[in-house]
Amino acid sequence: SLFAGQALAGDDKWLSPVYKEIFQNELPIPPPKDKKYSYYNSTTNRYIDYYEVEIKPFEQQVYKGLKPAQLVGYDGISPGPTFVMEKGREAIVRFVNHGEKDISVHLHGSYSRAPFDGWAEDVTSKNQYKDYYYPNHQAARTLWYHDHAIHHTAENAYFGMAGFYILHDAEEDKLNLPAGPYDLPLALAAKQYNSDGTLFSPADETVSLYGDVIHVNGQPWPYKKVEPRKYRLRFLDTSISRAFKLTFEDSKSKKLPFNVIASDAGLLTKPVQSDNLEISMAERWEVVIDFSQYKGQNVTLKNARDVQADEDYNSTDKVMQFVVGNTVSSDAGNGNLPGALRNVPFPPTKSGVDRKFKFERQGGEWKVNGVTFADVNNRILAKPPRGAIEIWELENGGGGWSHPVHIHLVDFQIISRTGKRPVLNYEKEALKDVVLLGTSETVRVIARYAPWDGVYMFHCHNLIHEDHDMMAAFNVTSLADFGYPETTKFIDP
Ligand code: C2O
Ligand code: CU
Known part of the structure:
Protein backbone atom coordinates (compact mmCIF):
# COMPACT_ATOMS: atom_id res chain seq x y z
CA SER A 1 0.00 0.00 0.00
CA LEU A 2 1.22 3.46 -0.78
CA PHE A 3 -0.61 5.19 1.97
CA ALA A 4 -0.68 2.96 5.02
CA GLY A 5 2.29 2.17 7.14
CA GLN A 6 4.61 4.68 5.52
CA ALA A 7 6.92 6.54 7.80
CA LEU A 8 8.53 9.89 7.39
CA ALA A 9 12.03 9.25 6.08
CA GLY A 10 14.28 8.34 8.96
CA ASP A 11 11.48 8.40 11.52
CA ASP A 12 9.89 5.06 12.17
CA LYS A 13 8.06 6.41 15.20
CA TRP A 14 4.98 6.86 13.04
CA LEU A 15 4.93 3.40 11.53
CA SER A 16 1.74 1.38 11.93
CA PRO A 17 1.40 -2.10 10.41
CA VAL A 18 0.30 -1.89 6.77
CA TYR A 19 -3.49 -1.85 6.53
CA LYS A 20 -4.58 -4.14 3.71
CA GLU A 21 -8.28 -3.36 3.49
CA ILE A 22 -8.29 0.17 2.12
CA PHE A 23 -11.82 1.07 0.93
CA GLN A 24 -13.04 -2.48 1.64
CA ASN A 25 -15.02 -1.86 4.83
CA GLU A 26 -18.21 0.10 4.95
CA LEU A 27 -18.46 3.44 6.72
CA PRO A 28 -20.14 2.90 10.10
CA ILE A 29 -22.81 5.42 11.11
CA PRO A 30 -23.00 5.90 14.90
CA PRO A 31 -26.50 4.98 16.16
CA PRO A 32 -28.78 7.72 17.52
CA LYS A 33 -28.94 8.03 21.30
CA ASP A 34 -32.36 7.34 22.79
CA LYS A 35 -33.58 9.24 25.83
CA LYS A 36 -34.59 7.23 28.88
CA TYR A 37 -37.56 9.41 29.69
CA SER A 38 -38.77 13.00 29.82
CA TYR A 39 -40.02 14.83 32.84
CA TYR A 40 -41.89 18.04 33.43
CA ASN A 41 -39.99 20.83 35.13
CA SER A 42 -42.62 22.86 36.94
CA THR A 43 -40.19 25.74 37.52
CA THR A 44 -39.65 26.35 33.83
CA ASN A 45 -42.91 24.78 32.63
CA ARG A 46 -40.97 22.71 30.15
CA TYR A 47 -40.17 19.11 29.49
CA ILE A 48 -36.60 17.97 29.95
CA ASP A 49 -35.23 14.85 28.29
CA TYR A 50 -33.08 12.52 30.37
CA TYR A 51 -30.32 10.36 28.88
CA GLU A 52 -27.78 7.96 30.31
CA VAL A 53 -24.42 7.12 28.78
CA GLU A 54 -22.13 4.43 30.10
CA ILE A 55 -18.41 4.83 29.56
CA LYS A 56 -17.03 1.33 29.16
CA PRO A 57 -14.18 -0.68 27.62
CA PHE A 58 -14.57 -2.55 24.34
CA GLU A 59 -12.41 -4.20 21.69
CA GLN A 60 -12.01 -3.37 18.03
CA GLN A 61 -10.42 -5.80 15.58
CA VAL A 62 -8.64 -3.36 13.29
CA TYR A 63 -6.04 -5.67 11.72
CA LYS A 64 -7.02 -9.15 10.57
CA GLY A 65 -4.80 -11.75 12.21
CA LEU A 66 -3.36 -9.37 14.80
CA LYS A 67 -4.59 -8.47 18.28
CA PRO A 68 -7.66 -6.28 18.73
CA ALA A 69 -7.29 -2.69 19.93
CA GLN A 70 -8.52 -2.10 23.49
CA LEU A 71 -10.73 0.97 23.55
CA VAL A 72 -13.00 2.80 25.98
CA GLY A 73 -16.03 4.59 24.60
CA TYR A 74 -19.38 6.18 25.30
CA ASP A 75 -21.80 3.23 25.48
CA GLY A 76 -18.86 1.03 24.47
CA ILE A 77 -18.61 2.30 20.89
CA SER A 78 -16.53 4.94 19.11
CA PRO A 79 -17.65 7.39 17.95
CA GLY A 80 -20.23 7.33 20.72
CA PRO A 81 -23.94 7.37 19.92
CA THR A 82 -25.17 10.52 18.15
CA PHE A 83 -27.41 12.84 20.14
CA VAL A 84 -30.06 14.26 17.84
CA MET A 85 -31.56 17.27 19.58
CA GLU A 86 -34.13 19.94 18.86
CA LYS A 87 -33.57 23.58 19.78
CA GLY A 88 -35.63 24.56 22.83
CA ARG A 89 -35.72 21.09 24.36
CA GLU A 90 -33.36 20.90 27.34
CA ALA A 91 -31.52 17.75 28.30
CA ILE A 92 -29.84 16.15 31.29
CA VAL A 93 -27.24 13.54 30.42
CA ARG A 94 -25.84 11.22 33.05
CA PHE A 95 -22.35 9.95 32.22
CA VAL A 96 -21.53 6.83 34.22
CA ASN A 97 -17.83 6.01 34.32
CA HIS A 98 -17.14 2.30 34.04
CA GLY A 99 -13.68 2.84 32.59
CA GLU A 100 -10.46 2.87 34.61
CA LYS A 101 -9.42 6.49 34.15
CA ASP A 102 -10.91 9.71 35.45
CA ILE A 103 -13.11 11.45 32.90
CA SER A 104 -14.76 14.83 32.35
CA VAL A 105 -17.27 15.38 29.56
CA HIS A 106 -17.23 18.53 27.48
CA LEU A 107 -20.02 19.33 25.05
CA HIS A 108 -17.92 21.19 22.52
CA GLY A 109 -19.94 23.94 20.84
CA SER A 110 -22.51 24.36 23.58
CA TYR A 111 -22.58 27.40 25.80
CA SER A 112 -23.13 25.09 28.74
CA ARG A 113 -22.83 27.02 31.93
CA ALA A 114 -20.12 26.14 34.43
CA PRO A 115 -20.16 23.61 36.16
CA PHE A 116 -21.60 21.61 33.24
CA ASP A 117 -18.92 22.64 30.78
CA GLY A 118 -16.47 19.78 31.30
CA TRP A 119 -13.97 21.73 33.38
CA ALA A 120 -10.79 19.64 33.23
CA GLU A 121 -10.40 19.21 36.98
CA ASP A 122 -14.07 18.37 37.54
CA VAL A 123 -13.41 14.68 37.06
CA THR A 124 -15.67 11.70 37.48
CA SER A 125 -13.69 8.69 38.71
CA LYS A 126 -14.31 5.02 38.12
CA ASN A 127 -17.79 3.91 39.26
CA GLN A 128 -18.97 7.49 39.70
CA TYR A 129 -21.38 9.45 37.55
CA LYS A 130 -22.10 13.08 36.83
CA ASP A 131 -25.27 14.63 35.43
CA TYR A 132 -24.70 17.36 32.85
CA TYR A 133 -27.34 19.91 31.91
CA TYR A 134 -27.49 21.05 28.27
CA PRO A 135 -29.65 24.07 27.38
CA ASN A 136 -29.99 23.29 23.62
CA HIS A 137 -30.93 26.90 23.12
CA GLN A 138 -28.51 27.70 20.31
CA ALA A 139 -29.26 27.73 16.60
CA ALA A 140 -28.90 24.45 14.72
CA ARG A 141 -25.31 23.26 14.67
CA THR A 142 -23.05 20.23 14.81
CA LEU A 143 -21.52 19.85 18.24
CA TRP A 144 -19.50 17.00 19.66
CA TYR A 145 -18.98 15.60 23.10
CA HIS A 146 -15.57 14.40 24.12
CA ASP A 147 -13.40 13.83 27.12
CA HIS A 148 -11.63 16.72 28.81
CA ALA A 149 -10.06 15.15 31.91
CA ILE A 150 -7.02 16.91 33.26
CA HIS A 151 -3.80 15.50 31.75
CA HIS A 152 -5.64 12.53 30.17
CA THR A 153 -7.72 14.20 27.48
CA ALA A 154 -5.52 12.99 24.62
CA GLU A 155 -5.60 9.39 25.82
CA ASN A 156 -9.30 9.36 26.61
CA ALA A 157 -10.39 10.98 23.36
CA TYR A 158 -8.01 8.87 21.25
CA PHE A 159 -9.05 5.62 22.90
CA GLY A 160 -12.65 6.35 22.01
CA MET A 161 -14.37 9.10 23.96
CA ALA A 162 -15.82 11.31 21.25
CA GLY A 163 -19.26 11.51 19.65
CA PHE A 164 -21.61 13.72 17.64
CA TYR A 165 -24.31 15.92 19.13
CA ILE A 166 -26.48 17.41 16.41
CA LEU A 167 -28.83 20.25 17.17
CA HIS A 168 -31.68 20.98 14.76
CA ASP A 169 -34.03 23.95 14.60
CA ALA A 170 -37.11 24.92 12.61
CA GLU A 171 -35.31 27.66 10.69
CA GLU A 172 -32.76 25.24 9.27
CA ASP A 173 -35.41 22.58 8.57
CA LYS A 174 -37.21 25.08 6.30
CA LEU A 175 -34.19 25.26 3.99
CA ASN A 176 -34.85 21.71 2.81
CA LEU A 177 -31.20 20.65 2.85
CA PRO A 178 -30.30 16.99 2.29
CA ALA A 179 -31.54 15.10 5.36
CA GLY A 325 -24.68 4.12 -7.55
CA ASN A 326 -26.98 4.59 -10.54
CA THR A 327 -30.35 5.38 -9.03
CA VAL A 328 -31.80 8.05 -6.80
CA SER A 329 -34.44 6.78 -4.41
CA SER A 330 -35.59 10.19 -3.16
CA ASP A 331 -35.26 13.72 -4.44
CA ALA A 332 -36.04 15.28 -1.08
CA GLY A 333 -33.43 17.93 -0.32
CA ASN A 334 -31.91 17.47 -3.75
CA GLY A 335 -32.87 20.88 -5.15
CA ASN A 336 -30.73 23.97 -5.62
CA LEU A 337 -29.18 25.35 -2.48
CA PRO A 338 -30.75 28.58 -1.24
CA GLY A 339 -28.69 31.69 -2.05
CA ALA A 340 -28.80 32.75 1.58
CA LEU A 341 -28.70 30.34 4.52
CA ARG A 342 -29.20 32.49 7.59
CA ASN A 343 -28.56 35.79 9.31
CA VAL A 344 -25.45 34.83 11.22
CA PRO A 345 -25.41 36.79 14.52
CA PHE A 346 -21.96 38.36 14.06
CA PRO A 347 -20.94 40.60 16.96
CA PRO A 348 -21.03 44.34 16.22
CA THR A 349 -17.69 45.52 14.84
CA LYS A 350 -15.27 47.56 16.88
CA SER A 351 -11.63 48.55 16.59
CA GLY A 352 -8.52 47.83 18.60
CA VAL A 353 -7.46 44.71 20.41
CA ASP A 354 -8.69 43.97 23.92
CA ARG A 355 -6.37 41.11 24.80
CA LYS A 356 -3.38 39.32 23.34
CA PHE A 357 -2.50 35.68 23.85
CA LYS A 358 0.66 34.00 22.67
CA PHE A 359 0.70 30.22 22.24
CA GLU A 360 4.23 28.90 22.43
CA ARG A 361 6.63 26.28 23.68
CA GLN A 362 8.92 27.50 26.44
CA GLY A 363 11.38 25.44 28.43
CA GLY A 364 9.87 22.18 27.23
CA GLU A 365 6.34 23.23 28.20
CA TRP A 366 3.37 24.44 26.17
CA LYS A 367 2.17 27.82 27.39
CA VAL A 368 -0.33 30.60 26.87
CA ASN A 369 1.27 33.99 27.65
CA GLY A 370 3.96 32.15 29.55
CA VAL A 371 1.46 30.41 31.83
CA THR A 372 0.44 26.75 32.06
CA PHE A 373 -2.89 25.45 33.32
CA ALA A 374 -1.01 23.87 36.22
CA ASP A 375 -0.19 27.37 37.43
CA VAL A 376 -3.45 27.67 39.34
CA ASN A 377 -2.77 31.11 40.76
CA ASN A 378 -2.08 32.72 37.42
CA ARG A 379 -4.09 30.79 34.85
CA ILE A 380 -7.08 33.13 34.72
CA LEU A 381 -5.80 35.36 31.95
CA ALA A 382 -8.92 37.43 31.23
CA LYS A 383 -11.95 38.80 33.05
CA PRO A 384 -14.40 40.02 30.46
CA PRO A 385 -17.55 41.55 31.99
CA ARG A 386 -20.58 39.49 31.02
CA GLY A 387 -21.98 40.64 27.71
CA ALA A 388 -18.80 42.47 26.67
CA ILE A 389 -17.70 42.39 23.04
CA GLU A 390 -13.97 41.77 22.91
CA ILE A 391 -11.31 41.31 20.26
CA TRP A 392 -8.69 38.75 21.17
CA GLU A 393 -5.43 38.46 19.28
CA LEU A 394 -4.16 34.87 19.19
CA GLU A 395 -0.53 34.56 18.18
CA ASN A 396 1.43 31.46 17.30
CA GLY A 397 4.71 32.06 19.10
CA GLY A 398 6.67 30.01 16.57
CA GLY A 399 8.81 26.92 16.59
CA GLY A 400 7.14 25.19 13.66
CA TRP A 401 4.00 23.91 15.39
CA SER A 402 0.43 24.82 14.69
CA HIS A 403 -2.16 25.42 17.39
CA PRO A 404 -5.91 25.09 16.86
CA VAL A 405 -7.22 27.41 19.55
CA HIS A 406 -10.61 26.73 21.11
CA ILE A 407 -12.44 29.20 23.34
CA HIS A 408 -15.19 27.65 25.45
CA LEU A 409 -18.61 29.31 25.92
CA VAL A 410 -18.52 31.71 22.94
CA ASP A 411 -18.83 31.77 19.17
CA PHE A 412 -16.35 34.10 17.53
CA GLN A 413 -15.85 35.70 14.17
CA ILE A 414 -12.40 35.52 12.60
CA ILE A 415 -11.58 39.09 11.62
CA SER A 416 -7.99 38.76 10.45
CA ARG A 417 -5.17 36.30 9.94
CA THR A 418 -1.61 37.30 9.18
CA GLY A 419 1.14 34.90 8.18
CA LYS A 420 0.83 32.09 5.65
CA ARG A 421 -2.89 32.25 4.95
CA PRO A 422 -5.57 34.90 4.74
CA VAL A 423 -8.97 34.38 6.37
CA LEU A 424 -10.47 31.63 4.18
CA ASN A 425 -13.55 32.42 2.11
CA TYR A 426 -15.78 30.08 4.07
CA GLU A 427 -14.34 31.32 7.37
CA LYS A 428 -15.50 34.82 6.42
CA GLU A 429 -19.15 33.74 6.41
CA ALA A 430 -18.93 31.78 9.67
CA LEU A 431 -18.98 31.92 13.41
CA LYS A 432 -16.48 29.53 14.97
CA ASP A 433 -15.29 28.13 18.26
CA VAL A 434 -11.91 26.81 17.05
CA VAL A 435 -9.40 28.53 14.80
CA LEU A 436 -6.13 27.14 13.54
CA LEU A 437 -3.02 29.21 14.16
CA GLY A 438 -0.77 27.76 11.48
CA THR A 439 2.97 28.20 11.84
CA SER A 440 3.77 31.92 12.20
CA GLU A 441 0.15 32.97 12.04
CA THR A 442 -1.65 35.55 14.16
CA VAL A 443 -5.43 35.62 14.20
CA ARG A 444 -7.87 38.14 15.64
CA VAL A 445 -11.29 37.00 16.79
CA ILE A 446 -14.27 38.98 18.05
CA ALA A 447 -16.91 37.56 20.39
CA ARG A 448 -19.52 38.50 22.92
CA TYR A 449 -18.61 37.00 26.30
CA ALA A 450 -22.05 35.65 27.12
CA PRO A 451 -24.49 34.29 28.09
CA TRP A 452 -23.21 33.25 31.50
CA ASP A 453 -20.73 34.41 34.06
CA GLY A 454 -18.28 31.93 35.50
CA VAL A 455 -14.86 30.50 34.73
CA TYR A 456 -14.22 28.78 31.38
CA MET A 457 -11.20 27.35 29.62
CA PHE A 458 -9.50 28.23 26.40
CA HIS A 459 -6.73 26.10 25.00
CA CYS A 460 -4.90 24.49 22.14
CA HIS A 461 -6.88 21.55 20.71
CA ASN A 462 -3.76 19.60 19.81
CA LEU A 463 -4.64 17.37 22.75
CA ILE A 464 -1.00 16.63 23.57
CA HIS A 465 -0.36 20.35 23.88
CA GLU A 466 -3.54 20.72 25.93
CA ASP A 467 -2.57 17.92 28.33
CA HIS A 468 0.88 19.43 28.69
CA ASP A 469 -0.85 22.49 29.85
CA MET A 470 -1.35 24.81 26.89
CA MET A 471 -4.62 25.78 28.50
CA ALA A 472 -5.76 28.84 30.44
CA ALA A 473 -9.00 30.25 31.77
CA PHE A 474 -11.14 33.34 31.54
CA ASN A 475 -13.64 34.54 34.11
CA VAL A 476 -16.77 36.11 32.72
CA THR A 477 -17.59 38.44 35.55
CA SER A 478 -21.11 39.25 36.61
CA LEU A 479 -22.46 42.67 35.73
CA ALA A 480 -23.09 43.15 39.43
CA ASP A 481 -19.35 43.15 39.98
CA PHE A 482 -19.19 46.25 37.85
CA GLY A 483 -21.86 48.09 39.79
CA TYR A 484 -24.77 47.22 37.51
CA PRO A 485 -27.97 45.70 38.84
CA GLU A 486 -28.31 42.03 38.08
CA THR A 487 -31.45 42.11 35.98
CA THR A 488 -31.16 38.90 34.06
CA LYS A 489 -28.92 35.89 34.23
CA PHE A 490 -29.12 35.31 30.52
CA ILE A 491 -27.89 37.33 27.58
CA ASP A 492 -28.50 35.60 24.29
CA PRO A 493 -25.25 35.82 22.34
CU1 C2O B 1 -13.15 20.33 22.34
CU2 C2O B 1 -11.96 22.40 25.65
O1 C2O B 1 -12.51 21.28 24.02
CU1 CU C 1 -0.85 23.59 20.28
Missing part, protein backbone atom coordinates in the same frame (compact mmCIF):
# COMPACT_ATOMS: atom_id res chain seq x y z
CA GLY A 180 -31.99 11.61 6.76
CA PRO A 181 -29.82 9.12 4.83
CA TYR A 182 -28.42 12.03 2.79
CA ASP A 183 -27.02 13.80 5.86
CA LEU A 184 -23.84 12.00 6.95
CA PRO A 185 -21.77 12.73 10.06
CA LEU A 186 -18.09 12.03 9.29
CA ALA A 187 -15.74 11.97 12.28
CA LEU A 188 -12.11 11.91 11.14
CA ALA A 189 -9.39 10.47 13.38
CA ALA A 190 -5.72 9.69 12.82
CA LYS A 191 -4.20 6.95 14.94
CA GLN A 192 -1.08 4.86 15.20
CA TYR A 193 -0.97 1.11 15.88
CA ASN A 194 1.67 -1.12 17.39
CA SER A 195 3.08 -4.02 15.39
CA ASP A 196 0.81 -6.46 17.29
CA GLY A 197 -2.35 -4.61 16.21
CA THR A 198 -3.01 -2.86 19.50
CA LEU A 199 -3.39 0.89 19.60
CA PHE A 200 -0.25 2.91 20.25
CA SER A 201 -0.83 5.09 23.31
CA PRO A 202 -0.24 8.83 23.22
CA ALA A 203 0.27 8.81 27.01
CA ASP A 204 4.02 9.44 26.85
CA GLU A 205 3.94 11.87 23.97
CA THR A 206 4.86 15.45 24.77
CA VAL A 207 4.69 17.11 21.36
CA SER A 208 2.25 15.56 18.87
CA LEU A 209 0.83 12.26 17.74
CA TYR A 210 -0.08 12.59 14.07
CA GLY A 211 -1.12 9.01 13.42
CA ASP A 212 -0.76 7.38 9.99
CA VAL A 213 -4.01 5.38 9.97
CA ILE A 214 -6.95 7.55 8.99
CA HIS A 215 -10.34 6.56 10.42
CA VAL A 216 -13.77 7.82 9.53
CA ASN A 217 -16.42 7.05 12.16
CA GLY A 218 -14.00 4.58 13.73
CA GLN A 219 -13.23 2.57 10.56
CA PRO A 220 -9.85 2.93 8.82
CA TRP A 221 -10.23 4.08 5.18
CA PRO A 222 -13.89 3.09 4.71
CA TYR A 223 -16.12 3.28 1.67
CA LYS A 224 -19.70 4.50 1.53
CA LYS A 225 -22.27 3.68 -1.13
CA VAL A 226 -24.07 6.85 -2.15
CA GLU A 227 -26.73 7.78 -4.68
CA PRO A 228 -26.03 10.10 -7.61
CA ARG A 229 -27.51 13.17 -5.88
CA LYS A 230 -26.72 15.81 -3.24
CA TYR A 231 -25.45 14.94 0.22
CA ARG A 232 -24.82 16.97 3.33
CA LEU A 233 -21.55 15.87 4.94
CA ARG A 234 -20.79 16.97 8.50
CA PHE A 235 -17.03 16.81 8.93
CA LEU A 236 -15.50 16.77 12.40
CA ASP A 237 -11.79 16.29 13.09
CA THR A 238 -11.44 14.32 16.33
CA SER A 239 -7.70 13.72 15.78
CA ILE A 240 -5.26 14.50 18.54
CA SER A 241 -2.76 16.32 16.33
CA ARG A 242 -3.64 15.92 12.65
CA ALA A 243 -5.29 18.61 10.57
CA PHE A 244 -6.54 17.87 7.07
CA LYS A 245 -6.92 19.58 3.73
CA LEU A 246 -9.66 17.60 2.05
CA THR A 247 -10.47 17.26 -1.63
CA PHE A 248 -12.97 15.07 -3.46
CA GLU A 249 -11.40 13.55 -6.56
CA ASP A 250 -12.71 11.46 -9.43
CA SER A 251 -10.75 8.61 -11.04
CA LYS A 252 -8.85 11.14 -13.19
CA SER A 253 -7.84 13.15 -10.09
CA LYS A 254 -10.18 15.95 -11.09
CA LYS A 255 -11.36 17.83 -8.02
CA LEU A 256 -15.10 18.06 -7.49
CA PRO A 257 -16.49 21.43 -6.46
CA PHE A 258 -18.76 21.57 -3.41
CA ASN A 259 -20.45 24.12 -1.19
CA VAL A 260 -19.43 24.79 2.38
CA ILE A 261 -22.69 25.48 4.23
CA ALA A 262 -21.93 25.35 7.95
CA SER A 263 -19.19 25.72 10.53
CA ASP A 264 -18.68 25.07 14.25
CA ALA A 265 -21.58 27.41 15.01
CA GLY A 266 -24.07 26.26 12.39
CA LEU A 267 -25.07 27.63 9.01
CA LEU A 268 -22.96 30.21 7.18
CA THR A 269 -24.57 33.34 5.76
CA LYS A 270 -24.55 31.66 2.34
CA PRO A 271 -23.10 28.61 0.60
CA VAL A 272 -19.42 29.14 -0.29
CA GLN A 273 -18.08 27.16 -3.22
CA SER A 274 -14.69 25.52 -2.87
CA ASP A 275 -12.73 22.53 -4.14
CA ASN A 276 -10.83 21.99 -0.88
CA LEU A 277 -11.64 22.10 2.80
CA GLU A 278 -9.17 22.82 5.58
CA ILE A 279 -10.20 21.25 8.84
CA SER A 280 -8.11 21.17 11.99
CA MET A 281 -8.67 19.44 15.29
CA ALA A 282 -12.14 19.96 16.81
CA GLU A 283 -13.38 22.02 13.87
CA ARG A 284 -16.67 21.21 12.22
CA TRP A 285 -17.31 22.11 8.60
CA GLU A 286 -20.32 20.95 6.67
CA VAL A 287 -20.52 20.71 2.92
CA VAL A 288 -23.13 19.86 0.32
CA ILE A 289 -21.70 17.84 -2.53
CA ASP A 290 -23.47 16.64 -5.65
CA PHE A 291 -22.56 13.15 -6.91
CA SER A 292 -25.08 13.26 -9.79
CA GLN A 293 -22.38 13.49 -12.47
CA TYR A 294 -20.59 10.41 -11.15
CA LYS A 295 -23.06 7.56 -11.68
CA GLY A 296 -21.34 4.20 -11.37
CA GLN A 297 -18.00 5.80 -10.46
CA ASN A 298 -15.89 6.21 -7.35
CA VAL A 299 -15.09 9.53 -5.75
CA THR A 300 -12.14 9.52 -3.36
CA LEU A 301 -11.85 11.84 -0.40
CA LYS A 302 -8.20 12.84 -0.20
CA ASN A 303 -6.00 14.72 2.21
CA ALA A 304 -3.42 17.17 0.97
CA ARG A 305 -2.73 19.06 4.12
CA ASP A 306 0.11 21.48 3.61
CA VAL A 307 -0.38 24.35 5.99
CA GLN A 308 0.03 22.58 9.32
CA ALA A 309 3.22 22.22 11.29
CA ASP A 310 6.40 21.74 9.29
CA GLU A 311 6.97 18.54 11.23
CA ASP A 312 3.82 17.08 9.69
CA TYR A 313 4.05 14.71 6.78
CA ASN A 314 1.68 13.42 4.17
CA SER A 315 1.94 9.67 4.05
CA THR A 316 -1.78 9.62 4.63
CA ASP A 317 -3.15 11.11 1.45
CA LYS A 318 -6.40 9.13 1.31
CA VAL A 319 -9.36 9.31 3.67
CA MET A 320 -12.36 7.41 2.30
CA GLN A 321 -14.20 6.53 -0.88
CA PHE A 322 -17.71 7.26 -2.10
CA VAL A 323 -19.08 4.54 -4.37
CA VAL A 324 -21.72 6.25 -6.46
